[in-house]
Amino acid sequence: MALLEVDDLTVTYRTAGGDVPAVRGVSFALDAGQKLGLAGESGCGKSTMALALLRLLPTTARFTGEIRFDGEDVLSMSWGRLRAVRWAGASIVFQGAMHSLNAVQRIGAQIAEPIRLHSPKTGDAEVRRRVGELLEHVGLPARRADAYPHELSGGQRQRVMIAMALACDPQLIVADEPTTALDVMIQAQILTLIESLVAEQGISLLMISHDLSVLADTCDRLAVMYAGRIVEEGPAATVFGAARHPYGAALAAAFPRIGDPASRRRPQGLAGDPPDPADLPAGCAFHPRCAVRLDHCDAVDPELWPTADRQVPDGGEFRKVREARPAGDGARAACVRVLPDDGVGLAASERESA
Numbered sequence: 217m218a219l220l221e222v223d224d225l226t227v228t229y230r231t232a233g234g235d236v237p238a239v240r241g242v243s244f245a246l247d248a249g250q251k252l253g254l255a256g257e258s259g260c261g262k263s264t265m266a267l268a269l270l271r272l273l274p275t276t277a278r279f280t281g282e283i284r285f286d287g288e289d290v291l292s293m294s295w296g297r298l299r300a301v302r303w304a305g306a307s308i309v310f311q312g313a314m315h316s317l318n319a320v321q322r323i324g325a326q327i328a329e330p331i332r333l334h335s336p337k338t339g340d341a342e343v344r345r346r347v348g349e350l351l352e353h354v355g356l357p358a359r360r361a362d363a364y365p366h367e368l369s370g371g372q373r374q375r376v377m378i379a380m381a382l383a384c385d386p387q388l389i390v391a392d393e394p395t396t397a398l399d400v401m402i403q404a405q406i407l408t409l410i411e412s413l414v415a416e417q418g419i420s421l422l423m424i425s426h427d428l429s430v431l432a433d434t435c436d437r438l439a440v441m442y443a444g445r446i447v448e449e450g451p452a453a454t455v456f457g458a459a460r461h462p463y464g465a466a467l468a469a470a471f472p473r474i475g476d477p478a479s480r481r482r483p484q485g486l487a488g489d490p491p492d493p494a495d496l497p498a499g500c501a502f503h504p505r506c507a508v509r510l511d512h513c514d515a516v517d518p519e520l521w522p523t524a525d526r527q528v529p530d531g532g533e534f535r536k537v538r539e540a541r542p543a544g545d546g547a548r549a550a551c552v553r554v555l556p557d558d559g560v561g562l563a564a565s566e567r568e569s570a
């Protein structure tokens with residue numbers, strides 16, 4: 217059984233200016249011990265997804281669909297049960313630790329909070345010992361428990377956030393852009409730390425980033441989000457190395473692996489911006505930016521389907537295959553772009569010029 221199953225999740229923010237559909241029918245599963253990367257540009261709904269998983273969304277958000285964590289439906293859970301699942305079942309490491317930590321409380325007391333919440337009978341000495349152990353586990357001396365957040369560097373603060381996330385031995389860690397605010401060297405250290413901790417403790421990881429290459433290095437599987445939908449999902453090497461969806465391919469081209477001579481790719485920017493969720497283009501939301509769009513792409517919004525059998529949109533028709541559990545490596549894409557060795561083309565114009 218999957219540890220986390222998200223089924224047809226929609227999240228819509230109610231605002232004075234109208235409804236903002238931030239997540240539009242997302243489905244995916246994460247097995248115990250698996251590492252899934254969720255990629256996409258700013259505004260495509262990644263953080264909304266992360267917040268929905270633990271029902272941390274603002275009250276203006278309306279949601280439909282199902283989120284099952286360890287078999288239990290999170291969206292219909294009682295508040296009491298939800299409190300038990302937060303930290304001990306799943307915990308979130310947010311981007312920008314400075315904003316997530318309380319500036320006027322020592323970090324030891326902040327790490328102790330989830331421990332006290334979940335094990336109220338734990339004595340002070342034992343809590344202190346556990347906090348010290350957690351700090352050492354993330355590479356900080358135990359005595360740093362007495363420090364205030366402003367006395368630590370950005371990387372150290374992010375380590376504190378990770379210590380907090382580990383405090384109640386969760387089964388799942390959701391890391392939302394955990395290294396975005398850090399410089400490159402520190403980013404690498406934090407990623408290595410996250411990787412080693414989840415591997416050591418068998419924790420599942422849902423890592424969110426706009427940087428597909430970072431996710432490809434860290435995760436087993438990747439899901440690419442665009443305008444509130446997953447447009448491609450599959451094994452990390454397949455999605456990063458041979459993305460089928462034009463947006464997945466563009467994202468991979470925009471974030472080549474740094475220092476990887478084998479990749480020999482130069483970063484290629486993607487023109488334009490993601491659409492405003494409150495004003496989505498008709499048909500496939502990516503079509504205005506897509507270099508290989510077909511005539512009907514402004515009319516048909518393709519769904520995810522298995523890519524193993526190389527189905528292509530052809531003759532003006534998308535052939536849809538709806539399978540909850542596709543066979544093989546489970547790779548799915550909402551559109552299939554041409555690959556040089558495929559022998560199949562996406563756009564007629566591309567086939568002619570090939």
Ligand SMILES: Nc1ncnc2c1ncn2[C@@H]1O[C@H](COP(=O)(O)OP(=O)(O)OP(=O)(O)O)[C@@H](O)[C@H]1O
Binds near residue numbers: 258263274493
């Ligand atoms: N509380 C809110 N009320 C209204 N709209 C919101 C709210 N939070 C997010 N949104 C909108 O929902 C969409 C998705 O936002 P979200 O933060 O989930 O995207 P993201 O991919 O995580 O982007 P980023 O990396 O910039 O955080 C955006 O258009 C955003 O403006």
